[in-house]
Amino acid sequence: MAATTSRTLELLSLLQSHRHWTARELVDRLDVSDRTLRRDVERLRELGYGIESLRGSAGGYRLEAGTGLPPLLLTDDEGVAIAVGLRSQATAGLRGAEHTTLSALAKIEQVLPAALRRRIEALQSHAAVGTGGVGSARSARPSPEIDSELLGLLALACRDSERLRFRYTDAAGEASARVVEPYRLVPVARRWYLLAFDRDRDDWRTFRLDRMSEPFQTRVNFAPRPMTDDEARERVEHALRWRERGVSARVVAAIPREDLVAHLGWYGRDVVEIDAGHCAWPLEADAVENLVMALMWMPRGVEYRVEGSPEVLAFLAEQASRFAAAAPAAAPAPAPSAGA
Incomplete structure (x- = not known):
């Protein structure tokens, strides 16, 4: 009985979702015989659903137009x-x-x-x-x-x-x-x-x-x-x-995640671990200048590389050249004094 009820409800759901079904389409969809299909259609009619039967080569079934909308499934x-x-x-x-x-x-x-x-x-x-x-x-x-x-x-x-x-x-x-x-x-x-x-x-x-x-x-x-x-x-x-x-980039650093987080404090909350000795720090800013400024916070002596858009990398290379040009040439070490 449960299978019959479930199949009948499935038939009703199909009729509601499509304007017209041929008998062959319904038989195939429900995996039933022609006799079982006709019996299920009659059961729905007994429950008050207006189902129209169409004869001929394009024959089949459809819900009658102009009647009250049946309960939605x-x-x-x-x-x-x-x-x-x-x-x-x-x-x-x-x-x-x-x-x-x-x-x-x-x-x-x-x-x-x-x-x-x-x-x-x-x-x-x-x-x-x-x-x-x-x-x-x-x-x-x-x-x-x-x-x-x-x-x-x-x-x-x-x-x-x-x-x-x-x-x-x-x-x-x-x-x-x-x-x-x-x-x-x-x-x-x-x-x-x-x-x-x-x-x-x-x-x-x-x-x-x-x-x-x-x-x-x-x-x-x-x-x-x-x-x-x-x-x-x-x-x-x-x-x-x-x-x-905004602009974004990623700093990949040769330092354990917990060490970089400890160094950056609150600003390191988004740092993710790559492996035991490397981590990645995602950066976002409203301008490339502000994003590159964050690199000044990296710990001294830690090797890192920057992954980002061509705009970010080009700006970074330009600033590196400017920093190098701005630094005075290193003075030679003073000669040791006599008798030292």
């Missing part, structure tokens, strides 16, 4: 997609959109399973959707694919103030483990970002969802700081604006 991914789409539409600036789309979402939520409804409610309350911002929503660049399960998990963690652990790969390809206190999900210019407080770095950080992996729910709660949707969006957009006009 949604997968978890479909439910999350609808929630995100309607939430975005509500704030898209279209006249009357906010009332109609949010009322539609409320009606859909009434017939969703409790677990899926919980994920969608979390998305509604902790996704700071808005218009404008850095870049354009009509940007020609392709949108990176986002796992809807990850989106739902992050929304729940934001709503429940639950710490998260995950792996993150930055723009330079460096992977690191992060422990964060998540606050808001913010879509900007066709990408999703998580605004969170990074506990190891003791500062706010913005993470692109398509660069996150291996999320782990710690079941540890934190006391959230006050944060509105507008404040979250402004933090994310400010971070993105800074990155767009």
Whole structure:
């Protein structure tokens, strides 16, 4: 009986997702006989669903037009997609959109399973959707694919103030483990970002969802700081604006990570280990001059190299020549005095 019910619901789901199905298509999709298909169609009709039978070479089945919409059968991914789409539409600036789309979402939520409804409610309350911002929503660049399960998990963690652990790969390809206190999900210019407080770095950080992996729910709660949707969006957009006009480089140094961190103090919070005797220090600044200034903080006697854009490396070579020219020629050592 359970298999029969499951198959009947699958048939209903197929009829809702497609305007017209031939009998052969349904038989193949459900892996049943023609007789079983006809019996399942009759069972749905007995339940009140208007299903029209079409004869001839193009014959098959379809839901009758003009009747009430039957209950929706949604997968978890479909439910999350609808929630995100309607939430975005509500704030898209279209006249009357906010009332109609949010009322539609409320009606859909009434017939969703409790677990899926919980994920969608979390998305509604902790996704700071808005218009404008850095870049354009009509940007020609392709949108990176986002796992809807990850989106739902992050929304729940934001709503429940639950710490998260995950792996993150930055723009330079460096992977690191992060422990964060998540606050808001913010879509900007066709990408999703998580605004969170990074506990190891003791500062706010913005993470692109398509660069996150291996999320782990710690079941540890934190006391959230006050944060509105507008404040979250402004933090994310400010971070993105800074990155767009900023420059970056990486210093690879022949020194153990713990020694360089001890030397740099708070400024060494992003240093990562390469091996027992080498580490990498990522640098970011709003101008190449300010980035190169940070090299003065490297410990004396430690060998290192700089990896960066041609602009950074060219500026560094230019400054090296200027420093060499500015230094006076070394005076010869004084001759030892007589009788010494």
